[in-house]
Amino acid sequence: MFVSTYESAIDAKGRVSIPAPFRAELGGSSRIFLWQALDGSGCLEGGGEALMAMYRATLTRLAPQSDVRKVLVNRIIAGSADLKMDETGRIKLPEDLCKAAELDGRIKFAGNMDSFQIWNPDKHAAYNASMEAAAASPDVMAAFGRAYSEVLHQQGAGHYNGPKLVEGGEG
Amino acid sequence: MFVSTYESAIDAKGRVSIPAPFRAELGGSSRIFLWQALDGSGCLEGGGEALMAMYRATLTRLAPQSDVRKVLVNRIIAGSADLKMDETGRIKLPEDLCKAAELDGRIKFAGNMDSFQIWNPDKHAAYNASMEAAAASPDVMAAFGRAYSEVLHQQGAGHYNGPKLVEGGEG
DNA sequence: TAGCTGCCCATGATATTCCAAATTTACACA
DNA sequence: TGTGTAAATTTGGAATATCATGGGCAGCTA
Numbered sequence: 001m002f003v004s005t006y007e008s009a010i011d012a013k014g015r016v017s018i019p020a021p022f023r024a025e026l027g028g029s030s031r032i033f034l035w036q037a038l039d040g041s042g043c044l045e046g047g048g049e050a051l052m053a054m055y056r057a058t059l060t061r062l063a064p065q066s067d068v069r070k071v072l073v074n075r076i077i078a079g080s081a082d083l084k085m086d087e088t089g090r091i092k093l094p095e096d097l098c099k100a101a102e103l104d105g106r107i108k109f110a111g112n113m114d115s116f117q118i119w120n121p122d123k124h125a126a127y128n129a130s131m132e133a134a135a136a137s138p139d140v141m142a143a144f145g146r147a148y149s150e151v152l153h154q155q156g157a158g159h160y161n162g163p164k165l166v167e168g169g170e171g
Numbered sequence: 172m173f174v175s176t177y178e179s180a181i182d183a184k185g186r187v188s189i190p191a192p193f194r195a196e197l198g199g200s201s202r203i204f205l206w207q208a209l210d211g212s213g214c215l216e217g218g219g220e221a222l223m224a225m226y227r228a229t230l231t232r233l234a235p236q237s238d239v240r241k242v243l244v245n246r247i248i249a250g251s252a253d254l255k256m257d258e259t260g261r262i263k264l265p266e267d268l269c270k271a272a273e274l275d276g277r278i279k280f281a282g283n284m285d286s287f288q289i290w291n292p293d294k295h296a297a298y299n300a301s302m303e304a305a306a307a308s309p310d311v312m313a314a315f316g317r318a319y320s321e322v323l324h325q326q327g328a329g330h331y332n333g334p335k336l337v338e339g340g341e342g
Numbered sequence: 343t344a345g346c347t348g349c350c351c352a353t354g355a356t357a358t359t360c361c362a363a364a365t366t367t368a369c370a371c372a
Numbered sequence: 373t374g375t376g377t378a379a380a381t382t383t384g385g386a387a388t389a390t391c392a393t394g395g396g397c398a399g400c401t402a
Contacts, residue, residue, distance in 0.1 A: 190392095
């Protein structure tokens, strides 16, 4: 899982080091996909072959000529840059994506579970601030609580009686 | 999988370089099929022998004299150009397909998972813009989310607990 | 014979790989 | 707890390989 946030820099040749903990998540593959986040937040979103395979399976599930599928294929499949890390874990960011996300100089890598995000540091700070404010809403924690309960049930834990929440926890 | 978007040019002799990453998807074969996209978007759609084999199997499944089958055979099988790449990975675009898709000068190759598209750059830009606008719809992300969850479930991953999302990733 | 087509080689631009230095991080030991 | 050593990571730059593109030539066709 892509966790935490790291800062990195774009060098004179447009190269960027992927944070080592994120590289480890790519399972030995050196292939990275990058596209513009669909939510209009202005950041880039990225992942490795495993994520793209999941997306392919997901998109294939949608009706072939449906608007939803066409939109998502356009945004994610056609809109992706297909990049390869060099031996030291760097990729070259395409110009158009840099421009779209206003990347220049220093950037932030933010974990997003199955994928990660790449941010302009200023925009990331603003985004963080808005998230912090939104987290104060009771609705947020209420929704979280409901979902959490559902997961507990699903795992045969009708009532919580100990610290061991799932059988095979991840490393 | 055909991913990402690349720009190329039609030279004075009507030749077009297939982007190297797309050539790699053709599995060593130099045969390319091209036809007009069925959705009326005005682009061309193309693929290699593997895709055409899939289409053949699909069309064979349809009732022999059904209208559906006749339409699809006419559009895809009869409507396809059967082209061969030269040693440097170029094809010659047939005149009629160029005219139908308004191709002239520079063109765009857009990945479409199992196939790829060939666009007039202006039309592609307009298409992208409409897709970007459509992506803002909550319905789109909701549908994507549902399909993604289903895929996760199907893989016995009621909860996500590791970076390995699918068993046999594709090449 | 003129034009089209397929095949071949040349070239500039771009991307990738390789090497090495600098910096940071982790670890062992006092 | 502090310090020295080792490892890993991040950087910078140069050499190499790949790719897109242009043009030449021979053979086929009309």
